[in-house]
Amino acid sequence: MDVVKTTGLTKHFKNVEAVSDLCINVPAGSLYGFLGPNGAGKTTTIKMLTGFLKPDAGKYEIMGEEVVFGDSAYMKHIGFLPDVPSYYNYMSGKEFLSMCAHFHKADGSKVPGIIEKTGLGKFAARKIGSYSRGMKQRLGIAQALVNDPAILILDEPVSALDPVGRKEILDMLASLKGSKTIFFSTHILEDVERICSHAAIINEGKLLLEGTIGDIKALGGHGRIILSLESSADILSEALSTAGWVVDFSFDGTSYVIEPTGYEEAGRGVPVLLQQTGAVLKGYEQASATLEDIFVKAVNNI
Amino acid sequence: MKLVFFKKEFLEFFRTYRFYVLFGVFIFFGLINAPTAKFLPEILKSMPDLGVSIEMPEPVLADSYVQYFSNATNAFFAMIIVFMGSFSSEIKKGTIYLVLSKGVPRLDFYFSKLLNAIVMYTAAFTAYTAVTVLGTIILFNEWHFDGILASILSIYVLGLLLVGAVLSASSVARSAGPGAFAGFGLVILLPLTDFLGKAAPYLPGRLMSLPGLIMSGASVPGDVVLPTLITLALMIAVITASCLVFYKREL
Numbered sequence: 001m002d003v004v005k006t007t008g009l010t011k012h013f014k015n016v017e018a019v020s021d022l023c024i025n026v027p028a029g030s031l032y033g034f035l036g037p038n039g040a041g042k043t044t045t046i047k048m049l050t051g052f053l054k055p056d057a058g059k060y061e062i063m064g065e066e067v068v069f070g071d072s073a074y075m076k077h078i079g080f081l082p083d084v085p086s087y088y089n090y091m092s093g094k095e096f097l098s099m100c101a102h103f104h105k106a107d108g109s110k111v112p113g114i115i116e117k118t119g120l121g122k123f124a125a126r127k128i129g130s131y132s133r134g135m136k137q138r139l140g141i142a143q144a145l146v147n148d149p150a151i152l153i154l155d156e157p158v159s160a161l162d163p164v165g166r167k168e169i170l171d172m173l174a175s176l177k178g179s180k181t182i183f184f185s186t187h188i189l190e191d192v193e194r195i196c197s198h199a200a201i202i203n204e205g206k207l208l209l210e211g212t213i214g215d216i217k218a219l220g221g222h223g224r225i226i227l228s229l230e231s232s233a234d235i236l237s238e239a240l241s242t243a244g245w246v247v248d249f250s251f252d253g254t255s256y257v258i259e260p261t262g263y264e265e266a267g268r269g270v271p272v273l274l275q276q277t278g279a280v281l282k283g284y285e286q287a288s289a290t291l292e293d294i295f296v297k298a299v300n301n302i
Numbered sequence: 303m304k305l306v307f308f309k310k311e312f313l314e315f316f317r318t319y320r321f322y323v324l325f326g327v328f329i330f331f332g333l334i335n336a337p338t339a340k341f342l343p344e345i346l347k348s349m350p351d352l353g354v355s356i357e358m359p360e361p362v363l364a365d366s367y368v369q370y371f372s373n374a375t376n377a378f379f380a381m382i383i384v385f386m387g388s389f390s391s392e393i394k395k396g397t398i399y400l401v402l403s404k405g406v407p408r409l410d411f412y413f414s415k416l417l418n419a420i421v422m423y424t425a426a427f428t429a430y431t432a433v434t435v436l437g438t439i440i441l442f443n444e445w446h447f448d449g450i451l452a453s454i455l456s457i458y459v460l461g462l463l464l465v466g467a468v469l470s471a472s473s474v475a476r477s478a479g480p481g482a483f484a485g486f487g488l489v490i491l492l493p494l495t496d497f498l499g500k501a502a503p504y505l506p507g508r509l510m511s512l513p514g515l516i517m518s519g520a521s522v523p524g525d526v527v528l529p530t531l532i533t534l535a536l537m538i539a540v541i542t543a544s545c546l547v548f549y550k551r552e553l
Contacts, residue, residue: 047553050399050403051402051403052399052402052552052553053552053553054550054552069550070408070549070550072402072405072406072407072408073405075402075403075404075405076405078403080399080400080403082396082399082400082403084396085396085399085400086395086396086397086399086400087397087400088310088314088397090314090317090318099310100400100404102306102309103306103307103401103404103405103406104404104405105306143400147404147405
């Protein structure tokens, strides 16, 4: 079952089409990375899904039910963290979470457990105004969990954190895998590759790719091979440009990065190439296509 | 509607010190009303001779209430400042996203803020009135004049209109400016409606001048009914309109 499903979702701001005919399907239990460069339409999409913006066209379903703008009942299924969460700084973290539970008519006795789970610990009694950015992000995830939602929608949950904070939050999200459907937007490919089961790539408001991480990576073909030679001279470029098994290549002064039609073809082609040119091989490495390769290709329409 | 957001609004008013600002200003003006009426003539008499002869009549009970009705407008300015960012600050800061994403209906959010503002204003106005009456009793040994309740009611309703207008403007804006504009604009424009010929006795602006007219005997307490009802109807219309906009607005 797809717990979030959009069909033809479209949103304009004056003459700018922020989101265009977006169709995505988020399967239950998935950790879904919503990828795109800055300004791609990620936050606009999330604001439509959470009822803050009204779509100009298209529709969306949450837990199988179509949502009408202005209706708030479906929010019981959702835990939401905006890109820059703001709090009532005069409250303590614990007090804020209890208030959120009250809003949701949820069981407030679960708040201490959520505090532990999100690592707020001793900070929970302190005023939110004294929190670091990382602690505020933890509190953001804690408040999103307070009603035990089926779906977590997180807008750039780690983009403003340092590497340590980022790792901690990602580990926390990964630990929820399976128990919740997590839909999170990001422009950090590494994070999606690390923890997500599914992803979508959008750019300029349009969906470019969607699927499991495996399916998306498969679109990147057979990856690349990296050849380093004993000589630093560029002696292979001419031969590579005419070789039938080479899709693309680059030379950075020390090694060649070659995108082959396949590893088997490359395995046969490289020795022939070396024999033709007299080059002496120092290293041969195969590298799978990364999400970054695919992302860059998709965004640049390659 | 259960107004689940009201408790947060109510407590926030105390914890962000807005309660102390609002009550401080109202009580301050309440405290100075009777003494100003009582001692202003003596203060003026004791000033150095500026070559101008000022004849001041002996202070009477009515002078204390003249101060009361006049200073209420000054206290309203503080009230406008306290309430002008009620909605817009939540929208600008982004705290509204976390609240509404918890399933709090927009109407609950709206009416919790409105109810809290009305409760706080009513309490502050009551304190202002009580302190003035107490000061009047102490300094003038009496407190009552014919039509006092109608006069107080007219000023109270005027304040209610301001609360409604300021919050309504704030709910459809992204900054505190429109709330301030609506509040200060009304305070400035309402007295001008008293010059609108035959319609003037029924318009909200009449509520500002009625206390003076009642004290002078030019109006009777019953004259407060129609402008009060019209003002309340206007307030409800403004609130309904802004509520509909807030319900449908994008955030």
